Amino acid sequence: METTNNNNEGNIFPIGERGPSDYFTGATWITPLVQKGGDIDYMVASVLFEPGARTTWHTHPAGQILLVTDGQGFYQVKGMSAQSLKKGDVVNIPANVEHWHGASKDNRLVHVAISNYKGDINVTWLNPVTEEEYSSVSK
């Protein structure tokens, strides 16, 4: 059973909806902030990952920006070493690069994500990050 302790203390944005379990492992909470439309060819959301929670492996057809607003976590491109994330970090994720991001096992991670669209698509979800893959990064 996954944790559902949606503690939003100190967060900038209201707590959102639970991230779908097909695309997220563990408890994540997604707050949509801006939708695509008109001059805006991206969507903006705040995502809270509880400790141990992370995305599945995925790609973005036109890239994504992460602005880390609280906590600690990781960003890993497939085949590369993971990069630590902390409050104030900015990640510029290139198009079509397989990667994941999420919290460390002991801390939450909160980031704003700006997800660029290519046509009507801003993400392609792939396989879960296994416990073995995750525990090799967040020890």
Next chain:
Amino acid sequence: METTNNNNEGNIFPIGERGPSDYFTGATWITPLVQKGGDIDYMVASVLFEPGARTTWHTHPAGQILLVTDGQGFYQVKGMSAQSLKKGDVVNIPANVEHWHGASKDNRLVHVAISNYKGDINVTWLNPVTEEEYSSVSK
């Protein structure tokens, strides 16, 4: 003499460079986070307005998003009532609408700005917000 008390306590991003006095009244500090290029047709910056500081009147040819991360302030479209801003507010500024934003007279305002480009232009600066205009909003 304008205040230069660049107190960054509690802020997510590092303190930036002083905003140019042609485009800002009072003390503002701009931290660039993401530049235009490749799939990214916008720029992202964090802006700290000290109490009383504000932009001049201006327009964006393809609009701008504000994500308020701390403090209190105002957003005003020309000819309309000002809208109060506080931590967690999101403002979707349409293209070509004359407006200003900034801190209240007693509180700082900090926001992330996502400024969309039309060609190579993301802003057109106009006249300063006068003391009379400002004091009618921030009493």
